[in-house]
Amino acid sequence: MFPMPEPVLSLRHAGLTLPADAGPVEILRDITLDIAPGETVGLVGPSGSGKSSLLMLMGGLERATAGTVRALGHDLSGMDEDALARFRLGNLGVVFQSFHLIPTMTALENVATPLELAGIRDAFARAASELDAVGLSYRAGHYPSQMSGGEQQRVALARASVMRPRILLADEPTGNLDERTGAAIIDLLFGLPERFGATLVLVTHDERLARRCHRIVRLRDGRIDSQTEGTRQAEAAE
Template sequence: MPDPVLSLKDVTLSLRGNAGMVGILHGITLDVNRGETLGLIGPSGSGKSSLLMIMGGLERATSGSVQALGQDLTAMNEDALARFRRDHMGVVFQSFHLIPTMTALENVATPLELAGVKDAFDRAQAELEAVGLGHRADHYPAQMSGGEQQRVALARASAPRPQILLADEPTGNLDGANGTAIMDLLFGLRDRHGATLVLVTHSNTLAARCDRIVRLTDGQVAKDAQAAE
């Protein structure tokens, strides 16, 4: 039986622009099942990143309902959403979003400390080891390459053992070799922790590694199909 961890029903999103309100998403209905890997693809401006942000409670739907792990995200205030993400979600962005004044180890340990994990630094070190950066634990973001910074961001997202991993173009700022390595790590972390993974990507090759591919066009689901074997 399907076991959705994310469930969106008739979701719309409109944002105010210079010329007034602009429709971004139009009536999105979509379930993502436990343990599934879902690739969100489509041309620039199709609403992929906006949809991912709504799944993570980082953007509020204009209308419709968004449920994650049986909880209604649309009914939560900002503090409740932040706690829910802390406890249940890991988010990886294209631009890393590391704290520049913190070492790699401190960046990974911070969400664990906020969650009250007693062995936060030990677990953070283990996650850095898992992405091949144990030897860079004391380095600051400015001392690391883009690929290394994204590995730290992956370690930070996976350290709390999230049930849902959301990744927005995680290889967008990296060259081919680094991008492939990051995707191998991302899928490896998914396998290791059993998380559900939703991945926004422009790469058909990366999307094909997912169990299922959803194509967006003009803020609507244009295609929803199992990835080819």
């Protein structure tokens, strides 16, 4: 029997409690979850169930107030902010609903930013190649305000993938897009793990989209309510 690969993400009894005027609010409770290399996981559940907060814990963008969160074998709770930033730069790509592009930078400059921060010499050549991969080479010199929402999200995807991260986290990446544009973005997003073997964790309200993943993790009231296989897992088993 071959040994199981080490999870790229591993949470053990993780919790998140945040302060509020009326007293502490428990956002996540007793989350225990392993995600395997190359797996695609959809996080679903009603609004306020903790989906986005769980994604933030996985990326070290929020710190667990209980339990442990490990990514690629590293205990994220044991890192200071500088160490977390360095770890994310080389290992994690994050795509948000609101794009979070730098408005004073062109598409090419936005995509090149993580490469430059990492001290990579051919940053702009690699950024240009990644823009081409998402079909936006013709927008390289344009600023976010000159692009449509779908184009901005393509730039955000290129920026998230240009460092070839081992983990991709996406928080409602089509929430601000029309259905047709959103479908094109999702096809690109699912294509990224296939291109370089990354693990994808996706927060979505769309059950059809979640079913495209290997596994669906359903949250309710800050806890994992259930886990089921998606169509991708069924296809892999055939």
